Amino acid sequence: xxxxxxxxxxxxxxxxxxxxxxxxxxxxxxxxxxxxxxxxxxxxxxxxxxxxxxxxxxxxxxxxxxxxxxxxxxxxxxxxxxxxxxxxxxxxxxxxxxxxxxxxxxxxxxxxxxxxxxxxxxxxxxxxxxxxxxxxxxxxxxxxxxxxxxxxxxxxxxxxxxxxxxxxxxxxxxxxxxxxxxxxxxxxxxxxxxxxxxxxxxxxxxxxxxxxxxxxxxxxxxxxxxxxxxxxxxxxxxxxxxxxxxxxxxxxxxxxxxxxxxxxxxxxxxxxxxxxxxxxxxxxxxxxxxxxxxxxxxxxxxxxxxxxxxxxxxxxxxxxxxxxxxxxxxxxxxxxxxxxxxxxxxxxxxxxxxxxxxxxxxxxxxxxxxxxxxxxxxxxxxxxxxxxxxxxxxxxxxxxxxxxxxxxxxxxxxxxxxxxxxxxxxxxxxxxxxxxxxxxxxxxxxxxxxxxxxxxxxxxxxxxxxxxxxxxxxxxxxxxxxxxxxxx
Numbered sequence: 001x002x003x004x005x006x007x008x009x010x011x012x013x014x015x016x017x018x019x020x021x022x023x024x025x026x027x028x029x030x031x032x033x034x035x036x037x038x039x040x041x042x043x044x045x046x047x048x049x050x051x052x053x054x055x056x057x058x059x060x061x062x063x064x065x066x067x068x069x070x071x072x073x074x075x076x077x078x079x080x081x082x083x084x085x086x087x088x089x090x091x092x093x094x095x096x097x098x099x100x101x102x103x104x105x106x107x108x109x110x111x112x113x114x115x116x117x118x119x120x121x122x123x124x125x126x127x128x129x130x131x132x133x134x135x136x137x138x139x140x141x142x143x144x145x146x147x148x149x150x151x152x153x154x155x156x157x158x159x160x161x162x163x164x165x166x167x168x169x170x171x172x173x174x175x176x177x178x179x180x181x182x183x184x185x186x187x188x189x190x191x192x193x194x195x196x197x198x199x200x201x202x203x204x205x206x207x208x209x210x211x212x213x214x215x216x217x218x219x220x221x222x223x224x225x226x227x228x229x230x231x232x233x234x235x236x237x238x239x240x241x242x243x244x245x246x247x248x249x250x251x252x253x254x255x256x257x258x259x260x261x262x263x264x265x266x267x268x269x270x271x272x273x274x275x276x277x278x279x280x281x282x283x284x285x286x287x288x289x290x291x292x293x294x295x296x297x298x299x300x301x302x303x304x305x306x307x308x309x310x311x312x313x314x315x316x317x318x319x320x321x322x323x324x325x326x327x328x329x330x331x332x333x334x335x336x337x338x339x340x341x342x343x344x345x346x347x348x349x350x351x352x353x354x355x356x357x358x359x360x361x362x363x364x365x366x367x368x369x370x371x372x373x374x375x376x377x378x379x380x381x382x383x384x385x386x387x388x389x390x391x392x393x394x395x396x397x398x399x400x401x402x403x404x405x406x407x408x409x410x411x412x413x414x415x416x417x418x419x420x421x422x423x424x425x426x427x428x429x430x431x432x433x434x435x436x437x438x439x440x441x442x443x444x445x446x447x448x449x450x451x452x453x454x455x456x457x458x459x460x461x462x463x464x465x466x467x468x469x470x471x472x473x474x475x476x477x478x479x480x481x482x483x484x485x486x487x488x
Contacts, residue, residue, distance in 0.1 A: 001026075001067065004434050005223070006074040006427035007054055008235060009155055011035065011081075011098065011257045014053040016061040017424050018068060019431035021440055023450035025424055027068075029060025041102035041336060044095035047083045050155065051162040055221060062222045072230040072438055073163065073217060074430035076238035077155040079178045082133045084140040085158065087149040090166050094143060096155070097136040100258070100296060100336050104135035105345040111135070116196050122270070123190055124180050125277030127343050131294065134180035134197040141199065150203050154179060156232040157205040163229060165218035171205040172212070173282035174237040182207070184268065184279065187287060210237070210281040211437040231433035235426040236260035237280050239396050240290065242429030243420070244448035249391035251382075253375055253409070253417070254425070255399040258339070259298035261378040263390065265289040273381035274341025281433070291385070293340035293378030297349075298371050299399040301333040305367040309360055321364040322404050326463060328362025329353045330474030331370045341381040344479045352474035371399070372408040373471040379413045394418045394454075396425035403457070410459045412467065421453035 001020060008015040012035065018027040031053040035045050062068075080099035085092050097103070108128045111117070117128050126132050137152050144150060151161070157171040176182040176189070181199060183190040189201040208214065214229040233241070239254045240262050251263030264280060268289045271277040280290035299314075306317040332338075334347035351366065383390060395417045399405055403419075410417045432447045441447050 002069050002071050004072050004074055004431040005058065005061070005070045006431040006434070007058070007076070007159065008424065008427040008430070009050065009054055009075070009077045009159060010235065011078050011100075014050070014057045015424065015427060016054070016057040017427045017431070018061060018065060019428060023428070023432065023447075025428065027061050027064040028424070029057045029062070029064070031056035031060065035098065041105070043098035043100040043336065045081070045098055047085065047092035047096050047158060050096060051159065054159060058220070058222060070223060070227055071440070072228045072434045073223070074230065074427075074434035075156055075159055075214075075232040076235045076426040076430040077159060077175070077232070079154065079175060079234040079236060080131055080133055081155050082136045082140065082152065083155065083158040084137075084144065084150060084152050085161065087151045087166070087169070090161065093145070093148055093150065094140045097139065099131055101136065102130045102336050102345055104130040104139050105337075107135040107138065108345075111196065120180065120193065120196065123183050123193060125177070125184050125271050126180050127276070129339070129343055130345065131296070131339060132178065132180040134193065134199065137181070138198045151205070152199070152203045153205050156234070160214050160229060160232065163217050163220060164215040167218065168215035169205045170208050170214055172210045172232040173207055173279045173287060174210055174234045175232070176207045177279035178234060179204075184277065187282070208232075209283055209285060211283050211433040230437040231430050233281055233430055233433060236262055236292065237278075237290070238427070238429030238433075239425035240264065240429065241281055242425040242427075242432060243394040243396070244450070244452070245392065245394060246444050246448060247391055249386070249389045251390065251392075252394040252396060252425070253400075255299050255371070255395065255397035257298070257300045259295040259371070259375060261293040261295070261375060261382070263291045263382055263386070265291060269385070272385050274343055275378065275381045275385070276340065283436070291382050293381065295374045295378065296337060296339040297333040297335050298374065299397075301335070301367050301370065302399070305364060309364065317364050318368060318402055318404055320361050321368040324359070324361040324365035326466065329358055329366045330470040331366035332474045332478040333367070333370050334478050338479065340378050342475070342479060347479045350474065350478055352477050353470060368405060369408060369467060369471070371405060372412045373468070375409050376412045376468070379415070390415055392418060394420060394425070396420055406457050407460065410457045411462045412464060414459050414464070416456050416458045419455045419457055421455075
């Protein structure tokens with residue numbers, strides 16, 4: 001059987017899947033990555049462990065099949081996390097700074113105070129926030145030892161460096177677009193942005209299309225040397241592509257540690273209302289643009305709350321939440337601040353409106369509702385800018401398989417969501433791009449026509465106003481900046 005090996009490198013796990021010529025996943029493997037929190041607001045990972053987890057996932061996947069010919073490798077990756085390494089030795093020169101990491105918040109505040117916000121947004125479509133790599137790259141460079149030939153990159157470029165045994169230093173346009181150093185209109189690294197952030201753009205990778213020649217594998221166990229790497233794309237963008245959301249207004253919500261809400265645009269539209277504009281993918285030199293709202297903490301709050309309540313797992317938490325009576329507290333999962341559409345680094349996680357009648361079930365429900373409330377606010381911001389037009393809306397990621405959670409989302413946004421049976425939307429999107437590059441599928445129409453098992457979840461009547469009032473009250477408390485009390 002001919003197949004594409006798709007790697008999906010995420011925040012907590014790396015996955016590898018084999019995708020057939022008919023676009024179906026027929027083997028899977030995964031491995032945990034590991035993540036550390038050295039101090040409040042700091043989130044980091046180990047670059048070598050990330051690549052080791054990819055190798056473990058590939059090994060696990062390949063053990064489940066025989067007589068398969070791998071035509072190409074495809075890469076999707078966690079975005080906005082950044083690495084620095086030595087070009088000659090491949091030695092990681094610091095930790096991977098996670099997209100969740102807030103350690104550069106003071107640097108971003110300084111840049112805003114210096115008046116750079118409007119210009120940065122105009123060039124990149126992104127706000128000045130520590131989520132994005134520009135300030136993270138500077139933080140790494142400030143701590144590198146002398147004598148190294150430095151390379152900087154997002155996770156796709158680090159993986160391709162490792163997969164090709166250091167022969168290529170490249171990334172794709174979707175990952176470059178999230179770096180805050182890439183001019184969206186010019187589709188090039190920006191000298192001006194490099195000067196603003198203090199980053200030499202010569203240290204950054206070459207930017208290629210999302211479907212392109214990224215080099216060939218070398219020394220990868222189970223994969224013949226010389227196997228072409230034919231696509232790379234950020235995981236959220238890959239999911240949008242995997243769903244076939246090619247029509248303007250079509251979108252998807254990827255649920256995971258955080259959530260990404262993305263809708264396809266007919267052209268570049270400057271961002272407003274706390275959302276961002278980005279390159280969804282680039283094919284044959286032509287970028288497709290999208291709106292995106294990045295939610296920093298989404299499903300990551302579920303295991304935390306399950307532990308607080310002494311429940312066995314997330315499934316038990318969701319089952320408990322489903323029994324809750326209306327009128328419970330509000331919960332804001334601002335463990336590392338808030339992303340879109342609020343962009344508040346100082347926001348704090350909290351429960352609001354707790355009283356003696358509050359039950360465990362209501363506490364659980366407030367946490368599950370916070371997932372839907374954040375999606376609602378991002379969708380509302382997108383609707384406000386696009387005139388209210390929203391097409392087919394797909395959901396993916398592990399939590400998307402839970403019917404109760406997705407019903408809550410559909411109810412609150414008053415729009416149907418399309419639940420997909422296969423949760424590997426990001427891996428599929430990367431595989432489809434590689435297949436497009438190889439000629440397995442001739443065009444986007446052929447990819448859109450590939451079979452997908454889906455279920456449509458339609459909105460039900462709920463007390464939306466009451467729920468949103470509770471949420472907005474909690475949100476206002478979370479983002480309030482109290483005056484510190486001085487102790488004499």
